[in-house]
Amino acid sequence: MIEKIQYDNKKYNFAKVFQEYFEEDLTKLHKKFQFEREFSEMAGGTEEFEIVSQTYTNVIKTSDFNKLWIEFIKEVIKPYFDNKSIYIQKLPSFRIFPAGHSVKYVEETIDGYNKHLDEQPPYYHPKFESSFWIPLVECNYLNDFYYQDEHESYRRADIRINELLIFSSDVIHGNSVHNKSSQTRCSLDFKGLAVDDYDTTMLSDRSILKRGSPFKQKDWYSTKHYYMEI
Numbered sequence: 721m722i723e724k725i726q727y728d729n730k731k732y733n734f735a736k737v738f739q740e741y742f743e744e745d746l747t748k749l750h751k752k753f754q755f756e757r758e759f760s761e762m763a764g765g766t767e768e769f770e771i772v773s774q775t776y777t778n779v780i781k782t783s784d785f786n787k788l789w790i791e792f793i794k795e796v797i798k799p800y801f802d803n804k805s806i807y808i809q810k811l812p813s814f815r816i817f818p819a820g821h822s823v824k825y826v827e828e829t830i831d832g833y834n835k836h837l838d839e840q841p842p843y844y845h846p847k848f849e850s851s852f853w854i855p856l857v858e859c860n861y862l863n864d865f866y867y868q869d870e871h872e873s874y875r876r877a878d879i880r881i882n883e884l885l886i887f888s889s890d891v892i893h894g895n896s897v898h899n900k901s902s903q904t905r906c907s908l909d910f911k912g913l914a915v916d917d918y919d920t921t922m923l924s925d926r927s928i929l930k931r932g933s934p935f936k937q938k939d940w941y942s943t944k945h946y947y948m949e950i
């Protein structure tokens with residue numbers, strides 16, 4: 721299952737938050753900042769870029785952002801779960817896919833795309849999670865989010881700036897390895913589920929790698945560690 725929902729992106733203007741922080745149009749970040757490398761391979765992809773970890777510390781972990789985030793979850797995400805109690809990733813991940821750069825984060829790419837399921841190694845995301853993906857720029861066909869539809873064709877999300885994507889754990893997805901467009905793509909993503917769907921029997925002792933350190937899957941995705949209840 722994959723669907724788009726609309727939200728008030730003037731009220732929850734995440735793009736503006738990051739734009740003000742960088743003092744730059746997000747699609748032009750590749751012009752303003754020097755990224756450590758043009759080709760990133762495996763695991764976190766661009767997660768280790770210094771600019772990403774700095775943004776996490778200087779923006780996402782601030783109390784202002786946290787306030788906006790919790791309001792957004794309550795008003796936009798919770799209704800999607802019929803206002804039942806939900807577990808939501810405490811804070812979203814911020815990603816940059818710089819123009820002219822390449823990012824390979826799967827073992828083996830297919831047709832030039834990072835096609836994968838989030839339950840695959842190295843993250844082993846639990847199957848009971850849904851994924852949420854928020855574009856912070858207008859994407860084009862060269863830098864968009866791609867997924868496999870029910871007819872097994874691989875297609876772009878073609879999503880607008882006031883929409884977000886929700887997809888279940890069985891949806892194959894992943895953007896192209898090369899961002900051949902002239903525009904950098906920035907996005908937020910996070911996981912969520914109804915509290916009722918949390919199922920410890922689907923978690924195990926298997927080891928997952930997070931920023932180079934091993935954790936047990938059941939510890940990393942425990943209700944206290946990874947999620948907050950709203």
Ligand SMILES: [Fe+2]
Pocket residue numbers: 836837838893
């Ligand atoms: Fe993914």
